[in-house]
Amino acid sequence: MFSVEFISQHRVYDGILYFIRHDSAATQSSMSASIFVPDVAEVRTDAPFPTLYWLSGLTCTANNFTEKAGAYRKASELGLIIVAPDTSPRGGTIADDEAHDLGQGAGFYIDATQVPWKPNFQMETYITQDLIAGIEANFPADPKRRGISGHSMGGHGALTLAMNHPHLYKSVSAFAPIASPSRAPWGQKAFAAYLGNDHAAWERHDAAILMAKGMATPFDDILVDQGLSDPFLEKQLMPDLLEQAAATAGQKLTMRYHEGYDHSYYFIQSFIDDHIAFHGERLR
Amino acid sequence: MFSVEFISQHRVYDGILYFIRHDSAATQSSMSASIFVPDVAEVRTDAPFPTLYWLSGLTCTANNFTEKAGAYRKASELGLIIVAPDTSPRGGTIADDEAHDLGQGAGFYIDATQVPWKPNFQMETYITQDLIAGIEANFPADPKRRGISGHSMGGHGALTLAMNHPHLYKSVSAFAPIASPSRAPWGQKAFAAYLGNDHAAWERHDAAILMAKGMATPFDDILVDQGLSDPFLEKQLMPDLLEQAAATAGQKLTMRYHEGYDHSYYFIQSFIDDHIAFHGERLR
Numbered sequence: 001m002f003s004v005e006f007i008s009q010h011r012v013y014d015g016i017l018y019f020i021r022h023d024s025a026a027t028q029s030s031m032s033a034s035i036f037v038p039d040v041a042e043v044r045t046d047a048p049f050p051t052l053y054w055l056s057g058l059t060c061t062a063n064n065f066t067e068k069a070g071a072y073r074k075a076s077e078l079g080l081i082i083v084a085p086d087t088s089p090r091g092g093t094i095a096d097d098e099a100h101d102l103g104q105g106a107g108f109y110i111d112a113t114q115v116p117w118k119p120n121f122q123m124e125t126y127i128t129q130d131l132i133a134g135i136e137a138n139f140p141a142d143p144k145r146r147g148i149s150g151h152s153m154g155g156h157g158a159l160t161l162a163m164n165h166p167h168l169y170k171s172v173s174a175f176a177p178i179a180s181p182s183r184a185p186w187g188q189k190a191f192a193a194y195l196g197n198d199h200a201a202w203e204r205h206d207a208a209i210l211m212a213k214g215m216a217t218p219f220d221d222i223l224v225d226q227g228l229s230d231p232f233l234e235k236q237l238m239p240d241l242l243e244q245a246a247a248t249a250g251q252k253l254t255m256r257y258h259e260g261y262d263h264s265y266y267f268i269q270s271f272i273d274d275h276i277a278f279h280g281e282r283l284r
Numbered sequence: 285m286f287s288v289e290f291i292s293q294h295r296v297y298d299g300i301l302y303f304i305r306h307d308s309a310a311t312q313s314s315m316s317a318s319i320f321v322p323d324v325a326e327v328r329t330d331a332p333f334p335t336l337y338w339l340s341g342l343t344c345t346a347n348n349f350t351e352k353a354g355a356y357r358k359a360s361e362l363g364l365i366i367v368a369p370d371t372s373p374r375g376g377t378i379a380d381d382e383a384h385d386l387g388q389g390a391g392f393y394i395d396a397t398q399v400p401w402k403p404n405f406q407m408e409t410y411i412t413q414d415l416i417a418g419i420e421a422n423f424p425a426d427p428k429r430r431g432i433s434g435h436s437m438g439g440h441g442a443l444t445l446a447m448n449h450p451h452l453y454k455s456v457s458a459f460a461p462i463a464s465p466s467r468a469p470w471g472q473k474a475f476a477a478y479l480g481n482d483h484a485a486w487e488r489h490d491a492a493i494l495m496a497k498g499m500a501t502p503f504d505d506i507l508v509d510q511g512l513s514d515p516f517l518e519k520q521l522m523p524d525l526l527e528q529a530a531a532t533a534g535q536k537l538t539m540r541y542h543e544g545y546d547h548s549y550y551f552i553q554s555f556i557d558d559h560i561a562f563h564g565e566r567l568r
Contacts, residue, residue, distance in 0.1 A: 010550040011511070011542075011544035011546065012545075017550060067352045067549060068352060072554075229295065258295075260300075261296075266296035270295070270296050270297045
């Protein structure tokens with residue numbers, strides 16, 4: 001689980017973007033990920049370097065973020081490594097569903113307890129254990145300076161993994177997260193399939209509920225950006241529940257609403273620099 | 285030909301990206317394009333604004349550049365409109381070829397004289413007449429301040445259209461252009477299909493040959509970026525022929541080679557800011 005296979009690489013913005021595969025014990029399969037390593041991390045002697053983990057949304061693979069987010073200019077400037085894993089295990093022998101919001105491409109960053117998902121859909125353990133182990137064994141990534149961010153389903157993943165594993169991550173932010181999946185159709189469908197009727201488990205993977213219980217307090221601030229023309233705003237994302245929970249918990253939350261912006265990577269590329277800077281400052 | 289149909293729009297980097305369709309007399313079909321209009325062009329009173337036309341490469345549509353180039357941050361900063369048209373007419377009644385380098389997605393920015401391409405594949409006339417007319421009738425784009433750039437097949441298009449229509453464009457640049465298509469397999473295949481054996485016509489669409497004849501001299505400088513790990517460098521792109529031609533013609537050419545960079549949009553996104561600034565300065 002510590003070795004990685006290098007699939008391809010691209011030079012980009014004074015750094016190198018690697019596409020890798022590596023075997024995961026958690027998902028019992030070979031997982032895809034991308035890793036951007038800025039030149040400064042290769043040539044400077046003060047390695048290891050801070051690392052931002054990016055969790056993508058429904059239907060994404062390890063390379064939507066790499067092509068569309070425009071994140072690497074700022075990451076090079078600040079000397080930040082960025083890791084973007086796939087959103088689920090994949091392949092012919094892995095369970096799947098024809099829908100875009102369940103199965104391959106829709107792992108929801110949780111450990112499934114139900115058939116047919118349980119053997120491979122162990123995304124919480126994959127992201128928090130196997131991915132970190134594989135990255136830190138092969139790249140100059142600092143185990144003491146990890147941040148996590150993501151978009152939509154990945155925003156949910158970033159918030160909940162950070163809250164459930166605060167010892168792993170020093171900074172957390174999100175774009176248009178599914179703020180309370182146990183109250184949103186996407187989350188309800190996925191949680192029912194992956195977790196069954198265990199509603200205590202549902203709550204453990206619901207950012208707004210976790211935050212209301214004060215489990216986010218290890219973070220000095222959480223940055224969330226949300227477009228006001230996002231078609232999923234009211235029914236699926238519900239950022240107001242996150243705001244209410246933060247107020248209840250006394251957790252500082254910098255929630256920024258943006259007139260006119262939607263749910264696409266056009267929205268992400270418009271504000272990614274601010275998130276890179278937010279993590280860069282906290283991981284310095 | 286002056287009316288456009290608005291298909292969709294996205295807010296991005298303090299501006300709006302519109303996807304449109306409009307009827308072209310040249311291609312006798314409905315053409316797709318994207319237009320980024322920065323807010324400054326909407327609110328400032330000193331309209332109209334400088335406009336950069338971006339021509340994409342083989343297989344691209346009107347939205348590869350929009351998602352992958354990361355161009356709009358700098359365009360917003362400088363108040364530049366960016367127009368990215370499709371690479372050919374498209375649809376069920378339009379002639380096509382199964383290959384990726386001929387037919388739909390591969391118009392090569394020339395006017396075809398041969399069947400079955402002649403009725404619709406009139407991309408030179410489309411880009412230089414119908415596209416400009418449609419854009420300038422519907423957006424605050426300044427007819428006196430147009431620049432043109434592009435990638436690969438679109439780099440060839442930018443160079444040759446600028447040289448053949450210097451009254452239309454005040455600035456020109458390219459990423460990894462097919463510098464001498466009449467000497468490259470991609471160009472030879474396309475020119476034979478679209479232009480037949482008329483080798484005078486081939487020369488009119490070959491940037492290195494045009495430049496060697498001194499036809500590029502209206503431009504104070506031409507910026508070209510080329511990755512040294514580009515797999516098409518030697519057989520298809522041949523930037524050395526452009527450099528020789530520029531020396532012969534006394535045309536200033538800023539040819540920048542970049543160690544490690546390939547032919548992808550990772551290369552483009554790494555240097556797009558420099559091109560936006562190059563055009564911004566000349567179109568100010």
